[in-house]
Amino acid sequence: MKYRIITHGNCTDGFCSAFTVKHFFNVLLGTKLTEAEIQEIPVLGVQPQDIQQGKVIFSEGDIVLDLPHHHKKVFFWCDHHLTTKPTEKLPENYHWKAAPSCTGFLIELAVAAGAKLSKEALEFQKAIDINDSAAYSKKDIKDCYYKRKNYQLHSPLQKLTMIGAMFSTRDRILNDEIFRTLLTSELGETPLSSQALWCLNPLMFHKAQLESFELWRKNVDTYLSYDAEAQCVVQDDRLAKINVGVPDRFYSYMKFPQASYHVNLRIIEEEKKARLGIGSNIFHKDRCKVNISELCQEVGKRFGGSGGGHFAVGGAVIKADKADEAIKFILEAFKKGNIGG
Numbered sequence: 001m002k003y004r005i006i007t008h009g010n011c012t013d014g015f016c017s018a019f020t021v022k023h024f025f026n027v028l029l030g031t032k033l034t035e036a037e038i039q040e041i042p043v044l045g046v047q048p049q050d051i052q053q054g055k056v057i058f059s060e061g062d063i064v065l066d067l068p069h070h071h072k073k074v075f076f077w078c079d080h081h082l083t084t085k086p087t088e089k090l091p092e093n094y095h096w097k098a099a100p101s102c103t104g105f106l107i108e109l110a111v112a113a114g115a116k117l118s119k120e121a122l123e124f125q126k127a128i129d130i131n132d133s134a135a136y137s138k139k140d141i142k143d144c145y146y147k148r149k150n151y152q153l154h155s156p157l158q159k160l161t162m163i164g165a166m167f168s169t170r171d172r173i174l175n176d177e178i179f180r181t182l183l184t185s186e187l188g189e190t191p192l193s194s195q196a197l198w199c200l201n202p203l204m205f206h207k208a209q210l211e212s213f214e215l216w217r218k219n220v221d222t223y224l225s226y227d228a229e230a231q232c233v234v235q236d237d238r239l240a241k242i243n244v245g246v247p248d249r250f251y252s253y254m255k256f257p258q259a260s261y262h263v264n265l266r267i268i269e270e271e272k273k274a275r276l277g278i279g280s281n282i283f284h285k286d287r288c289k290v291n292i293s294e295l296c297q298e299v300g301k302r303f304g305g306s307g308g309g310h311f312a313v314g315g316a317v318i319k320a321d322k323a324d325e326a327i328k329f330i331l332e333a334f335k336k337g338n339i340g341g
């Protein structure tokens with residue numbers, strides 16, 4: 001069988017999921033491949049909407065991670081997004097659980113299949129769970145998203161942020177190349193200690209990213225607004241005079257601690273589409289009652305696109321000319337506290 005890993009591209013959990021499958025390949029999949037054979041397995045990073053729009057052609061040796069599955073049967077599928085929650089019994093080698101990260105869930109599956117975990121693997125699991133479910137404290141955000149005085153020691157959470165910075169530059173082609181290259185290099189125990197990866201100096205990418213976050217925050221400050229009635233921060237990038245830096249997706253909650261939600265809108269000119277990101281205040285998840293995954297699905301359906309995600313965060317891609325209507329619909333849902341019909 002010709003194997004291929006298809007994972008969530010430009011996403012730290014997608015990256016770590018592919019890494020984890022490679023690390024536990026034979027245990028997890030019941031195969032007998034050599035280290036070299038596993039290393040060579042190609043990794044493709046794609047976006048969930050690429051699958052929903054039928055842009056990805058699957059084959060029987062595909063291992064699909066942190067993404068929706070397709071009606072065509074693949075070799076292995078594992079996900080944790082609410083949108084893909086199965087409604088019927090799953091076929092063999094298909095796994096779904098409402099876990100904090102797909103990587104953490106894969107590690108659990110490997111343990112159930114007989115793998116033994118090192119101390120580092122446990123630390124890694126804890127960090128990726130925080131990273132992907134945004135279970136950060138304010139201090140974690142300060143440590144990972146803001147410039148600091150010295151960069152000598154890094155916590156596992158900071159290390160994952162640094163690795164993520166390597167494939168979150170403003171050049172998409174470079175991001176894909178780095179993503180693929182890192183995952184077909186010699187892999188260590190976890191990404192936290194992989195030699196091949198740390199040779200490429202993630203700190204350099206991280207420092208540049210922190211600078212880019214700062215530039216972005218300064219610019220977004222000129223048009224970020226707060227809708228008190230909807231308790232929602234609105235970031236409409238159509239109002240930006242310049243386009244600079246890299247988005248810090250947690251800034252809204254640092255700037256408006258009273259907010260329960262955040263919505264951002266960006267127009268993708270080439271495709272005549274609008275991309276919406278919706279989230280709940282990561283520091284006050286208790287007061288955020290609207291199911292964002294359902295809201296994003298509904299927004300996708302109503303405004304000519306698709307959407308989905310988790311309970312607390314999600315996204316949708318819709319027709320560009322429906323953007324204003326969509327924002328109105330979202331704010332209305334937050335005001336009412338439900339999606340409505």
Ligand SMILES: [Mn+2]
Pocket residue numbers: 013014066080101102132
């Ligand atoms: Mn994930």
